[in-house]
Amino acid sequence: MSVTAVSSRVAEIQAVLSQLGAGRTTSAAAGAAFRSTLDGALATAGAPAASAATGSAPSLTTPATGTGGARVVAEAEKYLGVPYVWGGTDPNKGLDCSGLVQLVYRNLGIDLPRVSRDQAQAGQAVPSLAQAQPGDLLAFNSPVSHIGIYIGDGKMIEAPRPGLSVRVADVTDTPTAIRRVLPAEAASASGAGPVSGRATAVPYADLFNRAAATYGVDAGLLSAIARQESGFRPDAVSPAGAQGLMQLMPATARGLGVGDPFDPSQAVDGAARLMRDLLDRFGRTDHALAAYNAGPGAVLRYGGIPPYPETQNYVRSVMAMVGGAA
Structure with a gap:
């Protein structure tokens, strides 16, 4: 999509x-x-x-x-509109940023840590946003306190903050870390x-x-x-x-x-x-x-x-x- x-x-x-x-x-x-x-x-x-x-x-x-990355994005799209809840891991109640990331990848059979700072250490580093592919993780702040899923064209899916819902957003800040957690063959196929x-x-x-x-x-x-x-x-x-x-x-x-x-x-x-x-x-x-x-x-x-x-x-x-x- x-x-x-x-x-x-x-x-x-x-x-x-x-x-x-x-x-x-x-x-x-x-x-x-x-x-x-x-x-x-x-x-x-x-x-x-x-x-x-x-x-x-x-x-x-x-x-x-x-x-591949397209499938990660498709999985993440299922949760658009779910309200942000700090510490949330249940989409029927609400999700926080790392809860969303963990849930999406778990549904695809890939286990990630629970919190954003640990997720920002998973997989392989991507040097810059220009080299990012759909499905890559974008982490922000130092220490890391926010994370989203890149979908391409300078946009990501994120669970932003209290009062808002899971959404598509422009990547306006430079990520602290970009991580590729897909298997190599899946990432290339995306x-x-x-x-x-x-x-x-x-x-x-x-x-x-x-x-x-x-x-x-x-x-x-x-x-x-x-x-x-x-x-x-x-x-x-x-x-x-x-x-x-x-x-x-x-x-x-x-x-x-x-x-x-x-x-x-x-x-x-x-x-x-x-x-x-x-x-x-x-x-x-x-x-x-x-x-x-x-x-x-x-x-x-x-x-x-x-x-x-x-x-x-x-x-x-x-x-x-x-x-x-x-």
Whole structure:
């Protein structure tokens, strides 16, 4: 997702959070309960279930091979609008700057220290902001008392101070330290251009290209879904139970005739058939992606992409990878 797109969505996300009313925990729980009920009703029809409060992100215990800077930024975006709370580590209650950083990286399987001064010692040093990449940590003051996640173009995502919420902000001060904590191969992959057309130079490219030829679904789109869903991990399992490279729920896999969703060949074939059906049904790639993430019923209910932050983030991220506008 581009920095411009991030900035333009901040107000929208905050408005959605406001409309959910007082009590973020209650609203989130109610939304999750509704989606769980809806997805259960749709499961026999092969509709995929949204993966609880973390979207389609798999539950990782080690750093994902495909965890690049773009994925770090996408994970951080999920918490835009969460209020600042000193010492906060629970997004349902509030986050402080280092709590946000630790949570984002923990969700991607990378353990960081709890406080900003220690986080500013993690990983490898980056000499200057000009050499920083999305996903790098920017630390400020001496001793360090604030930290954020760089997203490119001179901007970062931060939990700023009491009275404000997690936001996108310009980097106006010179960082005291810039640290790269991503594995080297992941950091270098983060600068790759959009995935589009024929899948090349990505894991399982042959499977995506074969499915594209069979079902008429863009191979770049299938590759982008796999990148967003599992980081190209065939063994990924989400908190909600979605499985494999394409994160198919067990009921969805059965409905598609996928005997083993952990088998990349079966998973890609099933996901391609599912996307073909969703594209034919909704006639738009962004609506089909929303249905892949949240279920067709949610798209029908709202007449388009539903107002779930996880689903909106999912659609924007995948569309950005294929070079489209969501």
